[in-house]
Amino acid sequence: MRKLAKFVSLSLADMLILAFAATPAEAVPAFARQTGQACVACHVSFPELTPYGRMFKLSGYTIGQRQALPVAAMAQVGDTHVKDNKDDQGNAIVPKTDQLAFSAISLFLAGKATDNLGAFIQWTYNNLNVNDAGKTVGHSGSDNTDIRLVGRVENTDKTDVRWLYGATLHNNPTVQDVWNSTPAFGYPFTVPPNGIGPIAGTLVDGALAQQVAGMGGYVFWNRTVYAELSDYRTADGVFSWLRAGQDTHTPGGVLRLKGNNPYWRFAYNRDWGANSLMVGTYGLIADVYPDDTLPGTPTDRYTDVAVDAQYQYITDPNTVTAQATYIHEKQDYRASYPATLAGNPIGVGPTPANPRDTLRTAKLKLSYYYDHRYGATLAVFDTRGTLDSGLYGTGSVGGSNNGKPDSRGYIAELSYQPIQYLRLMLQYTGFDKFNGARRNYDGFGRTASDNNMLFLNAWFAF
Amino acid sequence: MKAIICAIAIVLSLSAAAAAAAESTATVQADQNAETLATHVCSNCHGAGGDSRSPTFPRLAAQQAPYIVAQIKAFRANTRGEQEAHDYMLGMVALFDDATAEALGRYFAKQPEPAGTPGDPKLMAEGRRLFAQGANVQGIPACATCHGADAHGNGIFPRLAGQHAPYVVKQLHAIQEQTRKSPVMHGIIKNLTPEQMNAVAVYLQSLS
Numbered sequence: 001m002r003k004l005a006k007f008v009s010l011s012l013a014d015m016l017i018l019a020f021a022a023t024p025a026e027a028v029p030a031f032a033r034q035t036g037q038a039c040v041a042c043h044v045s046f047p048e049l050t051p052y053g054r055m056f057k058l059s060g061y062t063i064g065q066r067q068a069l070p071v072a073a074m075a076q077v078g079d080t081h082v083k084d085n086k087d088d089q090g091n092a093i094v095p096k097t098d099q100l101a102f103s104a105i106s107l108f109l110a111g112k113a114t115d116n117l118g119a120f121i122q123w124t125y126n127n128l129n130v131n132d133a134g135k136t137v138g139h140s141g142s143d144n145t146d147i148r149l150v151g152r153v154e155n156t157d158k159t160d161v162r163w164l165y166g167a168t169l170h171n172n173p174t175v176q177d178v179w180n181s182t183p184a185f186g187y188p189f190t191v192p193p194n195g196i197g198p199i200a201g202t203l204v205d206g207a208l209a210q211q212v213a214g215m216g217g218y219v220f221w222n223r224t225v226y227a228e229l230s231d232y233r234t235a236d237g238v239f240s241w242l243r244a245g246q247d248t249h250t251p252g253g254v255l256r257l258k259g260n261n262p263y264w265r266f267a268y269n270r271d272w273g274a275n276s277l278m279v280g281t282y283g284l285i286a287d288v289y290p291d292d293t294l295p296g297t298p299t300d301r302y303t304d305v306a307v308d309a310q311y312q313y314i315t316d317p318n319t320v321t322a323q324a325t326y327i328h329e330k331q332d333y334r335a336s337y338p339a340t341l342a343g344n345p346i347g348v349g350p351t352p353a354n355p356r357d358t359l360r361t362a363k364l365k366l367s368y369y370y371d372h373r374y375g376a377t378l379a380v381f382d383t384r385g386t387l388d389s390g391l392y393g394t395g396s397v398g399g400s401n402n403g404k405p406d407s408r409g410y411i412a413e414l415s416y417q418p419i420q421y422l423r424l425m426l427q428y429t430g431f432d433k434f435n436g437a438r439r440n441y442d443g444f445g446r447t448a449s450d451n452n453m454l455f456l457n458a459w460f461a462f
Numbered sequence: 463m464k465a466i467i468c469a470i471a472i473v474l475s476l477s478a479a480a481a482a483a484a485e486s487t488a489t490v491q492a493d494q495n496a497e498t499l500a501t502h503v504c505s506n507c508h509g510a511g512g513d514s515r516s517p518t519f520p521r522l523a524a525q526q527a528p529y530i531v532a533q534i535k536a537f538r539a540n541t542r543g544e545q546e547a548h549d550y551m552l553g554m555v556a557l558f559d560d561a562t563a564e565a566l567g568r569y570f571a572k573q574p575e576p577a578g579t580p581g582d583p584k585l586m587a588e589g590r591r592l593f594a595q596g597a598n599v600q601g602i603p604a605c606a607t608c609h610g611a612d613a614h615g616n617g618i619f620p621r622l623a624g625q626h627a628p629y630v631v632k633q634l635h636a637i638q639e640q641t642r643k644s645p646v647m648h649g650i651i652k653n654l655t656p657e658q659m660n661a662v663a664v665y666l667q668s669l670s
Contacts, residue, residue: 036553051516055506063503065557154501159511159573161501271515315628316518316546 028120029421029461030072030110031056035064039420039461040372044321046423046461047185048367050314051276054178058164058220060148061111061118070111076103078457080192084450087396094194095128095136102127103193106143119147128193132250141245142210144184146170155222164220171235171242172209173263176216176228179278181308181323182265184209187365187379188411188427192455199392199435200383200405202329202361203255204263204284204304208232211246211254213239216263228265232286233257248292251348256292258299261285276312281305290336290349297346298335304328317371322364329359340390353390359405360384375415382408392435394443401443404436409448421462427455488561496565504566507550511573517626518546524575524624526615527567534563541643544636575614576624581664589665592658600653605662613669623669630663631656 032039035056039046042053049057056063080097087093109121122143129139150166174182183205191197201207216230234257235243247253267280283306287299308325333340333352340351365379389403409431417423434448435441441448500512504522508514512522522530536542537555558566580586593613596604608619615621622630636642638651651659 032553036556038549041550052506059502063506064553152502155510157511158497158501159513160505160509274516274518314516314518316632 028072028074028108028110030067030070030108031061031064033072034061034067034070034111037064044312044314044319045367045369045372045375045415045417047189048180048321049178049185050312051271055164055223057178058150058166058218059118059152060116060150060166061120062115062150064112066112066114070109072108072110072461073105074108074459074461075105076190076193076457076459077101078103078192078455080194081454082196082450083452084446088444088446089396093397094196095130096194101194104128116151117147117149119145121145121147126193139245142171142242144170144172144175144210145242146176160223162222165218167217168214168230170214170216171212172206173204173212173214173230173232173284174265174282175209176214176218176230177265177282178226179267179280179308179310179323180321181278181280181310181325182282182306183325183327186325186363187323187377188413188429190425190457190459191427191429192453195429195453195455196397196451198383198405198407198431199398199400200359200385200407202304202327202359203286203288203302204282204306204329205327205361208255208257208286211235211243212257213242214263218265223271224269226265226267226269226280228263230263230265232261232263232284233259251291251293254292256289256295258287258289258295261287274313274315276310276314278308278310280309281307290339290345291347294347298339300335300350301332303330303332305330319369319372320367321369322366324364325362327361329361331357331359333357351390353388353403354386357386357388357391359386365411373417375413375417377411377413377415379411379413380409381411384408396442396444397446398435399442399444400435400437401441402436406433406436407431407448408433421460423459425455425457425459427453427457429453429455489565492561492565493568496562496569499562500566500569503554512570513573513576514626517628519550519626520629521576521625522570523573524614525570525621526617526619527564527571528617529615529620530567530570531560531563532618534558534566536643542636543641543643544632546632547642575670578624578668578670580668581627585661585664586668587665588658589661589663592662593665597653597658602654602658603650613666622666625663625666627660627663627667630666631659634659634663 042050042056044050077100079100082094082097085093085097104124104126106122106124112118122145124143125138125140127138128136131137147169148166152161153163155162168176170176172184175184180186212232213235214230214232216228218228220226263284265282267278269278284304286302288302289295289297289299304327306325306327311322313320333350333355336346336350337352337355339346345351361383363381365377367375367377369375383406385405387403392400392403392405394401411427411429413425413427415423415425430452431448434451439447507519508522514521534555537547537551593605596602609622610616613623634651637644637647640648
């Protein structure tokens with residue numbers, strides 16, 4: 001759940017917190033109880049899925065025996081250190097660093113209802129939520145949700161499923177995807193809840209999480225070709241439970257889509273020996289109201305086109321996995337630009353200096369696990385975009401002095417899973433460039449590496 | 463009197479026929495259930511028709527039906543103590559009754575034999591010698607004695623032809639270390655070296 005701040009006007013503290021806030025992802029012992037299998041059957045290391053885990057999800061979470069009480073819970077406790085957590089005035093930037101902090105707990109309703117119907121429904125209490133007044137106040141709300149209705153057609157010799165098809169109702173673009181190269185369940189699987197994040201990100205990369213109702217259909221043919229078409233609309237009316245807990249009253253509190261917005265996903269998958277490879281594409285075309293509280297105004301259009309790939313080599317005791325994705329976003333400020341040019345920006349919406357911008361994000365991650373217990377991961381990320389001082393203005397810590405959204409860096413992570421219900425993790429995030437520059441990126445003398453973070457985390461699932 | 467005897471005979475015959483028909487119906491139903499189970503669930507790890515791709519999961523295609531039934535019962539009884547048995551199979555087979563287990567045995571037994579994958583010639587030659595002749599010095603009898611000259615198995619003695627080499631090696635270790643309970647096999651392979659395990663596994667994987 002990463003909400004990007006470039007679309008909205010928030011206080012600096014809000015913006016920084018929200019920009020890097022990530023809700024713990026999928027890891028549901030309720031599924032393990034349903035199948036009677038250990039977590040390693042479905043997860044390389046949660047939430048990354050094995051080939052069987054992907055089939056379990058595509059089968060609508062219906063494999064196994066229905067549980068009378070299909071519930072599970074998850075919690076995270078961590079300690080975040082920011083290299084320089086003082087702004088140019090000497091004030092703390094993000095709260096509760098350098099101390100052990102309980103960050104979030106999630107409850108799940110997850111499992112099969114019938115042989116064709118299953119669900120993954122998550123509700124999360126965020127203990128480090130920062131309110132409008134800049135205070136850290138716990139807050140709960142709907143988190144990742146995916147409800148599926150599935151069907152199967154066997155091949156003629158009755159040895160395998162030839163067509164696995166289904167319909168999904170969910171609340172976060174790509175949360176329904178089964179490869180961990182797409183954003184919702186992509187790396188990093190968890191980040192410091194009180195860390196500092198870059199100013200810019202693409203729409204499909206978490207900006208609509210828990211704000212939309214997604215309805216789609218998919219087919220997986222011969223375990224080889226996957227095709228999905230989904231439609232996203234703002235989760236209001238009968239779908240409002242999908243965004244329960246979101247700030248829909250404050251201008252800029254959420255993003256609001258106009259009408260129906262298409263999403264596609266195509267992937268080629270091949271499993272051989274201990275290897276599994278996927279190469280695919282996904283994307284979204286969305287019309288966004290500049291100010292979510294002013295529906296009826298013209299809209300801006302975001303066109304996200306992405307390619308991604310995943311490779312897994314899973315044996316005992318060695319496992320290697322890699323994911324990559326590249327997202328190209330075309331931002332057409334067909335509403336905000338003329339309004340800004342006329343001196344009448346639409347509410348709290350964007351104030352671009354250009355009629356059209358682009359934003360490109362590349363991510364690459366490589367992991368090694370030994371005995372499903374010890375893990376090491378290295379990831380790099382690189383975001384680049386059009387210089388637009390109207391969108392990316394100067395501001396202490398969160399601003400961009402040169403009007404560029406460019407950020408790049410790396411994440412190095414060590415993990416240890418002594419039991420399947422607990423993962424201990426040490427993660428370091430380093431920024432080589434932040435909001436456009438390496439040095440004095442914000443116009444207040446801050447360097448990109450001042451935002452480097454060390455994160456010690458314990459992740460429980462039970 | 464004759465009429466009464468005839469009537470009783472007819473009733474008994476009809477009852478026997480009805481019982482046989484019911485049993486046949488139950489078998490047909492179990493076979494259908496097993497086919498669905500194998501196609502929708504087992505295939506996710508064991509591959510289409512039991513011809514798995516990943517060496518983590520054994521090939522079940524053309525496996526001996528009694529062996530499959532015995533292993534399902536062993537998973538249920540927790541006498542297969544290797545970690546994978548617990549992680550992957552214990553919960554799955556807990557849902558099977560005996561009729562389903564037997565039907566799954568029939569289903570996999572009738573599937574086409576998996577194709578062999580040749581490996582290192584030197585290892586295959588050593589493995590063939592071990593399989594066919596055993597190793598007298600170590601007191602290891604020929605594997606072919608029970609598993610058949612072509613390694614197709616016999617009853618509760620499993621088919622090994624075409625099996626993933628890493629899986630065979632892992633099972634030999636599990637039996638040797640007695641995490642997988644198999645007293646007869648344990649006695650036979652207790653002196654088998656890791657190198658010999660690898661050689662015989664490479665040879666078996668090459669067979670079809």
